[in-house]
Amino acid sequence: MFSGAQVSLYPMSGDFVGIILDAVKALDPYRDRLRIETDDISTLLVGPPDLLFAAMRDLFVTAARTGKHCVLSAAVSRGCPGEPDDAICGINPSAGRTESLADRISAALAAVEATADTGQPTAAQFSLYVMGTGTHMEEIYGCIDFLKRSGVFDRSKNFCTRLGGDAGAVFATIREAFYRFGDAEGHVTLDITISANSPTKPETKR
């Protein structure tokens, strides 16, 4: 299972370069376990979902702690046809899929519950795309049920789901949505946006 993300970090500050360079240091503990490549648009992270989401969370929280309005945007993908399989992405191919949808929802809720707080409030939205499977809508409805019970659900918006809460729980919730639902070997993608310190309104959960 090939899994990875194209990740961009946007600090709304004249010192965006400095904030990005500092935040990228938060990826250092992951460099031996993730493939990391950067260009002027995004940084590619390739590796298993737990490390991907931990790395994105640490990158984002480090930038957000400057107090500047920061946004992390990422295209996250697993099982994409045409991508080379890579040992670095090892994920148990049957993980969770011998379990019923109800059991996977329970496991996802338990994983979010067990996640440590970061102290960084965030607002987030994401779209989950499950490609080319007969169980497409059933898996999406199961995932929506999980999201509504995750503790960070805010509301449905057109084309996406909005979350709010501590960055720890928000990233954990999106991670669980990404890999517990849809075929274990299927092509599943996420379009995620995580925001902190927006001046527009308080980032409290509604």
Added chain:
Amino acid sequence: MFSGAQVSLYPMSGDFVGIILDAVKALDPYRDRLRIETDDISTLLVGPPDLLFAAMRDLFVTAARTGKHCVLSAAVSRGCPGEPDDAICGINPSAGRTESLADRISAALAAVEATADTGQPTAAQFSLYVMGTGTHMEEIYGCIDFLKRSGVFDRSKNFCTRLGGDAGAVFATIREAFYRFGDAEGHVTLDITISANSPTKPETKR
């Protein structure tokens, strides 16, 4: 056919609020033809693909002309199950689909060719997701063929395709990819990132 986008604009500047407020004025000519709703994460645009992409282009180019590093990120969707059909999104349901894939590629190339320059260079990347159809990969390969001949193709990256060139041609190319390929009534989404004025390297096409 319900089509729309959740759009975010990120000016990497301490004056991001002023740049955004100025750029949003570029949406005024579209307000009678698009549904537009804003919160602290994104702006929802609902309407037919030609207006959606024209509005996003004008929003982005207005911000980029400040010379600041600006990024537009959007989740674009058509035919999403669960979204209400809305008269504002009227698109000819059979537009192009009585034509062969080869003819649609030609039409897409002609549409990009006919697009006026904006004078704003950009670098862009996007992912196209065609959900739940038997012709999934055939349509994607047809779309990739179009992209490679579009004049703004840069290269394939993991999980996405990179473009570079004038904002006019770049937005037109992504618009054509969005609505000429995949089932006319199918669920197709885009995850797009358009960047200008990055200090990292020149945004010339490679």
